[in-house]
Every structure is written in C-alpha cells, then in structure tokens.
Amino acid sequence: MSKTPENIDPQELTVVARSVLLDGLEALREHLAAITVVGAQAVYLRTTEAAIATAAYTSDGDLGIDPELLRDEPLLEAALQNAGFGSCRQVNPDCGADRRQSTESKQPSNSTCS
Numbered sequence: 001m002s003k004t005p006e007n008i009d010p011q012e013l014t015v016v017a018r019s020v021l022l023d024g025l026e027a028l029r030e031h032l033a034a035i036t037v038v039g040a041q042a043v044y045l046r047t048t049e050a051a052i053a054t055a056a057y058t059s060d061g062d063l064g065i066d067p068e069l070l071r072d073e074p075l076l077e078a079a080l081q082n083a084g085f086g087s088c089r090q091v092n093p094d095c096g097a098d099r100r101q102s103t104e105s106k107q108p109s110n111s112t113c114s
Contacts, residue, residue, distance in 0.1 A: 013059045021061035027083030028076065034069035038062045 021037070028035060039062030065076075074082070081087065 017059045017061060023083065024061065024063075024080065024085065027079050027085065030074060030079065031065075031069075031071055031076065034066045034071070036064040036066070038064045 025032070025035065025037075039060070070076075077087070
C-alpha cells in the first residue's frame, strides 16, 4: 500500500476501500463470473486469522477479469457509471487512450487506467 495520507486512520481507510470495492462488485454483478478479486484486499479478506508481518490495511482494490467469461452487456464502464462511479478520464485524461478491444476476439484492453 502506498503511504496513508496524514490525519487519516488506516483502518478507516481500509473500511471505506472495502465498501467501495463491494459497491463496484455490486455494480458489475452481471459480470461476476468473469471477475476475481486479487491483490491485498483478497489476501486480507482470506487471511484475517493469519499472523501477517505487515498491517492488513490497503486503500485500493484490484480485479482480475477473464475476457472469455465477460458478458457483452452491460459494458463495464457503463455499469460502473450507472452505479455512480466516475470515469477514470476525470482523473487521468489519458485513461483508455490505448483501448483497442475487438468484440470478436474479446482480447483484454491495453487501458492506461490504474
């Protein structure tokens, strides 16, 4: 995890991050068969009883998407925007600039969003 901003409780930040992750998964419910939660959120959710050398705090959520299982509709971006999530272009104007996803091949995009 990157450095926690000053005056922010790491536990509170993690609670908010998990809430946003769950809201995002709810928005993408039509695609759940294609989605796997990966990264620190997945590790911390599965190892709550384990003694981990680092604090179980993170402020991001990472998703793996299997393009073979991804449904054609709704589009991921549209589903998230309909649930109230903003476009990554609002934060990063280059977001999606390299996106070239063929509907026939369903290859993963090369989006510059992070």
